[in-house]
Amino acid sequence: MSLIHLTAYDLGLAALLVLALGGLIALNGLGLTRSLFVSSVRMVLQLLLVGLVLEALFRLDNPWLVALMGLIMLLVAGWEVVARQKRRLRGGWGYGIGLAAMALPAFSLTVLSLTVLVGVKPWYAPQYAIPLLGMILGNTMTGIGLGFNRLTSGAASGRREIEAQLLLGQTMREATRRLRQDSLHTALAPTINMLAVAGLVSLPGMMTGQILSGTPPLEAVKYQILIMFLIATASGLGVMLAIELGVRRLFDERQRLRLDRLHDAQ
């Protein structure tokens, strides 16, 4: 069965559902209606914009434009990582570390999967490159956002414990072992949950989309498995890199914990 096209009328009906929900919440005086509507409008505009951009990208089929799109996605993701920090590193370090830690695994794994695993020709074909990069980047972003926030706020709240270990002659690596471990676990918990319940509790979005558009379920499942492995690896590597760079920035060359390099709590 091939794809059934949706009309503006179909989408309008679906939008009415959200309107009704907003009305119901407002009637009960529970607030939130406004942000529900604003976010819905944002969602429609953003997705329409992305749809137009993708249509153009597909038509032009220019590798440089694909790369530019990837770069924009990366910059926005870096901004999202910073926005999740309660205690940001001063001087743009939070943004820089987030970008580097995302870019390295996300881009290299996307290119690896395009060239070797999926074997797309040409390898930069936007139909494959953009969705793959988007999914890998999105999940890596979430992981790094969580892990880096845990690292910086944990260093601030755990200062006495960390310094106690430094004072007993431990290196900064030993003194932050627990913190690094905590940060990694916090960052990767959603990924591990996702792997554990995949297909049982929820059908992953990409697989659902492929099935809706007529792909045989087992083909869709194979793609989903591939993407899950890519997401897990990219998130894990990105988080480890972010933690490593973050710890180095939190300490100076004399292994002093430098909380003055963090902004005050938001």
Add this chain to the structure above:
Amino acid sequence: MDKSGSLLDIVGLQGLHFARVDLRLHSGELLCLYGASGSGKSQFLRALADLEPHEGQVYLQGVEQQQMPAHVWRRKLAYLPAESGWWSARVGAHFSRPPQTEDLLGLGLEESILQREVEGLSSGERQRLGLLRLLGQQPQVILLDEPSANLDPQSALQMEGCVRAYLQTQGAAAIWVSHDPVQRARIADRSLEMPINMQGG
């Protein structure tokens, strides 16, 4: 500069939150430090342990602080903050070597305290355990930030005796922050008032 016979030489040590200090300590010596709140006593001790950025030099037996890896320096020049930090649930997990029973008893602590949870300790018990933990790494200089502030008079005397005995057997030196003139008269070989920090803050 003549550093013969001295254990610790502090030359022009200065930080953001404390005024310049020059000081020489000999082996076995106990120096009491006092001064107004905000004069930067704790910041001075933190700088000695190289936990805080600072200017000036500190020599331990002629070796300058910056020439030694930071973690090695902190083992030799050990700082006990006014509130010590505990990172594990149980007391015993904080000791690389379990302390001697007689050392525990000497500070009025039962050996069973090592099995207890840090959460349930009084601040006085924490301070005494913090001192034992520190002495366990056999430092050459110990920096004590109001170590007996939360102790009853009997326990304070025990702690003073413990530190004295350590200085004598190890040939170590100590800087002890104390606000109590009676205690200072009792334990200090020398007392030093922390200079006023003109920069403020």
